[in-house]
Amino acid sequence: MKIDRRTFLETLGGSTAIALMSDEAKADALEHHLLSQTNAVQKFPTAAEIEAQIDTKPTRKGAGNLFVAREGNVTRLAPLPQRPTLADYFKLRFVATSNHCLQSANRAMKNGMSEEIILACLLHDTVQELIKVDHGWWSAQMYEPYVSEKVAFGIRYHQALRFYEDKALGYEYPDLYRRIYGSDYRPEPYIERTYQMVRQHKWYLAPRMVTVNDLYAFESNVNPVLEQFTDIIGRHFKQPAEGLGFDNSPSAHMWRSLSMPDHPL
Numbered sequence: 001m002k003i004d005r006r007t008f009l010e011t012l013g014g015s016t017a018i019a020l021m022s023d024e025a026k027a028d029a030l031e032h033h034l035l036s037q038t039n040a041v042q043k044f045p046t047a048a049e050i051e052a053q054i055d056t057k058p059t060r061k062g063a064g065n066l067f068v069a070r071e072g073n074v075t076r077l078a079p080l081p082q083r084p085t086l087a088d089y090f091k092l093r094f095v096a097t098s099n100h101c102l103q104s105a106n107r108a109m110k111n112g113m114s115e116e117i118i119l120a121c122l123l124h125d126t127v128q129e130l131i132k133v134d135h136g137w138w139s140a141q142m143y144e145p146y147v148s149e150k151v152a153f154g155i156r157y158h159q160a161l162r163f164y165e166d167k168a169l170g171y172e173y174p175d176l177y178r179r180i181y182g183s184d185y186r187p188e189p190y191i192e193r194t195y196q197m198v199r200q201h202k203w204y205l206a207p208r209m210v211t212v213n214d215l216y217a218f219e220s221n222v223n224p225v226l227e228q229f230t231d232i233i234g235r236h237f238k239q240p241a242e243g244l245g246f247d248n249s250p251s252a253h254m255w256r257s258l259s260m261p262d263h264p265l
């Protein structure tokens with residue numbers, strides 16, 4: 001497919017904004033740009049067509065970003081400091097997901113969401129560096145020792161709620177899912193049951209607002225930085241003194257796996 005170079009670069013916010021982007025963020029932006037053009041001219045695949053792709057790829061779709069090269073070989077990772085903080089993971093490990101999460105948190109902030117919702121948006125998809133399948137549950141488990149119950153609830157259940165519209169609150173089923181799950185995809189029964197439970201829950205708005213502020217296409221001219229959220233992290237994220245991965249919490253092993261994904265066993 002031919003792309004109009006100038007139009008694409010303009011959507012990124014010009015040369016200053018581009019200079020601040022990581023190579024991964026640029027690759028993501030290009031992918032989104034190409035997909036947005038593709039969507040305009042192609043119909044969505046069916047769920048059966050998506051299913052038929054499974055044994056045509058060397059890796060499974062649920063594998064985490066850190067463990068799979070987009071093309072060629074994986075890159076050598078910089079070691080984390082001895083007592084790594086959330087910011088260290090953002091800068092050195094959440095390479096493929098940070099831009100998306102920063103944009104979601106930025107949107108939540110602009111929409112006047114509470115600090116807990118902004119934090120849930122900031123963290124919601126970062127576990128996809130480790131594992132993508134059932135990422136809401138994995139992500140909530142990873143963050144549970146360090147955030148409030150409500151933040152973890154928002155993170156865990158955004159995964160189920162994203163398949164169900166709530167137009168009154170501004171959430172419509174995104175075309176992205178027609179493309180990646182298939183036009184006739186129906187969520188599994190456990191997702192449906194989870195949705196029904198959360199719909200009645202007193203904290204329904206927490207995961208719902210994560211979906212409302214989620215990004216389903218690369219937003220041009222928006223390149224938020226982590227420092228914008230330093231105060232919110234300071235107030236709502238319990239950074240362990242020993243460093244994430246070394247505090248013996250129930251999810252410390254998940255952080256170590258992100259820290260050292262090249263350990264063979």
Ligand SMILES: [Fe+2]
Nearest residue numbers: 124125158159
């Ligand atoms: Fe998500």
Ligand SMILES: [Fe+2]
Nearest residue numbers: 124125214215
């Ligand atoms: Fe997301």
